[in-house]
Amino acid sequence: MSASPFILTPLMPEQSGGPALVERKPFVDQRGAFARIFCSAALSQIGWPGPVAQINHSRTDKAGTLRGLHYQRPPHAEAKLVVCIRGAVHDVAVDIREDSPARYRHVGVKLSAEAGTAIYIPEGFAHGFQALTDDAELVYIHSAAYNPACEAGLRHDDPALAIHWPLPVTGISARDAEHPMIGPAGQTS
Numbered sequence: 001m002s003a004s005p006f007i008l009t010p011l012m013p014e015q016s017g018g019p020a021l022v023e024r025k026p027f028v029d030q031r032g033a034f035a036r037i038f039c040s041a042a043l044s045q046i047g048w049p050g051p052v053a054q055i056n057h058s059r060t061d062k063a064g065t066l067r068g069l070h071y072q073r074p075p076h077a078e079a080k081l082v083v084c085i086r087g088a089v090h091d092v093a094v095d096i097r098e099d100s101p102a103r104y105r106h107v108g109v110k111l112s113a114e115a116g117t118a119i120y121i122p123e124g125f126a127h128g129f130q131a132l133t134d135d136a137e138l139v140y141i142h143s144a145a146y147n148p149a150c151e152a153g154l155r156h157d158d159p160a161l162a163i164h165w166p167l168p169v170t171g172i173s174a175r176d177a178e179h180p181m182i183g184p185a186g187q188t189s
């Protein structure tokens with residue numbers, strides 16, 4: 001396997017510390033394929049901050065379902081590596097860093113099990129996705145533990161974010177449907 005197990009593509013190249021597409025480089029032979037899903041040495045090059053604190057898994061049954069946009073406030077802000085292990089999703093990261101010239105700008109990228117793609121979401125970014133297929137499964141590798149007291153969210157349909165979701169939204173949690181809108185002053189209401 002060559003030096004780096006991934007092809008890393010910054011998704012906000014004009015900003016430092018932004019999200020990145022992480023494409024696995026599998027080792028393929030007559031038996032099948034082997035790939036590294038997480039590698040702190042390789043991912044520290046794009047800002048992975050430290051030890052893995054938690055690994056989660058979600059299954060989304062129906063295409064069109066939307067989860068997010070979520071983030072944890074400091075001191076429990078977290079970086080995430082979001083890995084698609086079944087089906088495909090449209091994944092979105094929103095810059096919410098108060099000192100960022102790109103605050104409230106977002107990037108969107110397709111992740112699929114077939115392509116072996118993941119996205120690195122740094123601290124200071126909100127994360128959400130829409131399932132593009134039925135039975136879409138993601139594994140999330142977190143740099144901080146879940147802390148519900150510090151959990152917060154943005155509305156997927158907030159005009160201030162202007163996120164285009166590929167499919168009509170067919171399912172969303174009550175909590176995600178009720179996140180506050182970003183007011184004109186840029187503060188969530």
Ligand SMILES: Cc1cn([C@H]2C[C@H](O)[C@@H](COP(=O)(O)OP(=O)(O)O[C@H]3O[C@H](C)C(=O)[C@H](O)[C@H]3O)O2)c(=O)[nH]c1=O
Pocket residue numbers: 054056058067068069070127128129140146173
């Ligand atoms: C993250 C987490 C959640 N929970 C509980 C809280 C809820 O009762 C239930 C489902 O949580 P939630 O509705 O936040 O799950 P999703 O909306 O799928 O959130 C996920 O998808 C979005 C896009 C993300 O970016 C989140 O990091 C990721 O957790 O699990 C736990 O018990 N432990 C945990 O670590």
